[in-house]
Amino acid sequence: MFKLKNWKEVPIGGAVDQPGSAMENKTGSWRVERPVWNSEKCIHCLRCWVYCPDMSVNTLDGKITGINYDYCKGCGICAQVCPEKVKAITMQPEQ
Amino acid sequence: MAKIVATTGNSAMAYAMKQINPDVCAAYPITPSTQVMEEFSKYVADGVVNTNLVTVESEHSAMSACIGAAAAGGRVLTATSANGMALMWEMLYIAAGMRLPIVMALVNRALSAPINIHCDHSDSFGARDSGWIQLYSENAQEAYDNLIQAVRISEHPDVRLPVMVCQDGFIISHSIERMEYLEDDEVRKFIGDYKPMYALLDIDKPVTLGSLDLQDYYIEHKRQEAEAMKLATPVITAVAKDFEKMTGRAYGLFETYHLDDAEVGIVAVNSAAGTIKEIIDQYRRKGIKVGLLKPRLYRPFPTEAYVKALGHLKAITVLDRVDSFGAMAGPLMLEVRAALYDLPKRPVTIGKIYGLGGRDLEESHCQYVIDELVQIAASGKYRELCEYITVRE
Known part of the structure; x- marks a missing residue:
């Protein structure tokens, strides 16, 4: 967890003066189930990347490279939209 | 050189607004403050101010537009009374909470019902806890002087809170009395250029304003607001001292x-x-x-x-x-x-x-x-x- 600041340290009026500062808040800790991606089954259709409501499906040069567990909240949409005949993503309980 | 005139409280406030020459003014005129906007809109139509006058469909929209314009980095003024300010209610707290320096000419009038357009202080005293600084004015001269000082108070880096300048509806707003106007350039020099702290239109320094602020930060921001109110008192005194140097008219707390x-x-x-x-x-x-x-x-x-x-x-x-x-x-x-x-x-x-x-x-x-x-x-x-x-x- 990042450190919560006191009232003298935060910008006034709730202004967020650092773009992209949400990156500091690693929301992956909310997850109950984690998507597990199987690189051998994946056909790189990118449907999971399109549907992910966060930006937690990592890609490189148009190919899936994995899941970003720092921010993935485990909603399961990626597993749901993965084509029926592929099913490269499965949801598994967090330990 | 001061100009001695015979005028009403409303005209005095409109004239102060002309001299302040704000970037944006959004308003929905209401008795007894109607004349403030009527006369200010003439200044806009005559091109003697550079203000973008936003004519909106309600006071809620007026304050919302003021908030947007202030968040964008503009110097913003508005005017209202009684039920008009009551309709702004939600936005009053938002203006203060977002620490936006907005100045309001408030012509005090009774709140309905029974419907009544004459003076009492139920409008501004009701907004006691909204986070707005409130300056009260005995006569047209004080209303004019307070409005000019309000700009400096509101925009001070220690304060950054909206200010309402109150005068009594009809008793002052519509009565003609002797008063002194400053020259335009004296007012411009006194208020100086506005330097916004965060401006949405400043693309070199991108900011997010008005974001969700839950259990882990809301009270920190309210603590800052309380501090700003505390720091406002010495700022109000200091601004009054400067004003006295220019005009000879002494103001304090x-x-x-x-x-x-x-x-x-x-x-x-x-x-x-x-x-x-x-x-x-x-x-x-x-x-x-x-x-x-x-x-x-x-x-x-x-x-x-x-x-x-x-x-x-x-x-x-x-x-x-x-x-x-x-x-x-x-x-x-x-x-x-x-x-x-x-x-x-x-x-x-x-x-x-x-x-x-x-x-x-x-x-x-x-x-x-x-x-x-x-x-x-x-x-x-x-x-x-x-x-x-x-x-x-």
């Missing part, structure tokens, strides 16, 4: 009239103070030591300064032109009385509710108040903690 050697005193804001001063003169001629404290500030409430000014009195009557229905007394009375509580020997403090819906405070009412104060000072006892005056019993 309050004005006193024959208070230093007084045994009994009255506390009242806005135009009633003028009437009270006249009656104090009558009583002084009879050798009765009565004085007046006319607060300029209700928010922030400069407790220490008020206690210092009032602490030596034997008895005080606080006049409220507003009722907090079901409370012990009117809001100003309660706060003055509470402020004096820690004194080892405190004045007997009572309250009167007067003048609701524009009912005049007449000579006889002031005499009644002072006569009663003299009795209280002698006996140490009061009859009623708070009663209505200026009403048919």
Whole structure:
């Protein structure tokens, strides 16, 4: 967890003066189930990347490279939209 | 060089707005402040100001547009009264909470129902807890001077809070009196250029404003707001000092009239103070030591300064032109009385509710108040903690 600041340290009026500062808040800790991606089954259709409501499906040069567990909240949409005949993503309980 | 004119409180505020020349003004005119916008819109139409005048469909939209424009980095002014300000209610708190320096010309008027367009202070006193600084004005000159000073106060880096400048509807807003206008360039120099702290239109420094702020930060931001209110008091004093250097007209946290050697005193804001001063003169001629404290500030409430000014009195009557229905007394009375509580020997403090819906405070009412104060000072006892005056019993 990042450190919560006191009232003298935060910008006034709730202004967020650092773009992209949400990156500091690693929301992956909310997850109950984690998507597990199987690189051998994946056909790189990118449907999971399109549907992910966060930006937690990592890609490189148009190919899936994995899941970003720092921010993935485990909603399961990626597993749901993965084509029926592929099913490269499965949801598994967090330990 | 000052220009001496005969004009109304509303024209004086419109003229101050012209001289301030804000970037944006969004308003929805309402009686008795209508004339402020009517005259200001003429200045816009005549091209004597560069203001983007946004004509909106309600006061809620007016304050919303002011908030948007201020968040974008503009210097923003508006004007309203009573039910108009009531419709802005939600946005008043948002303007203050987002720490946006917006200045409002508020022409005090009674809130409906029954419907009434005349003066009382239920609008601004109701907005006591909204986070707006409130400056009160006895006459057109003070309304004009306060509006110009409000810009500096509001935009000060320690403050960054919206300011409402209050004057009495009709009694001041529509009465013609002698006053002095500054030159345009004097006002421009006094207020200086506006430097926004965060501006949405500053693409080199991108910011997010108005984001969700839950259990883990909301109270930190409210603590900052409380601090800004505390820091506003010295800023208001400093701005007044600068203003005095330019105009010779002295402003502070309050004005006193024959208070230093007084045994009994009255506390009242806005135009009633003028009437009270006249009656104090009558009583002084009879050798009765009565004085007046006319607060300029209700928010922030400069407790220490008020206690210092009032602490030596034997008895005080606080006049409220507003009722907090079901409370012990009117809001100003309660706060003055509470402020004096820690004194080892405190004045007997009572309250009167007067003048609701524009009912005049007449000579006889002031005499009644002072006569009663003299009795209280002698006996140490009061009859009623708070009663209505200026009403048919």
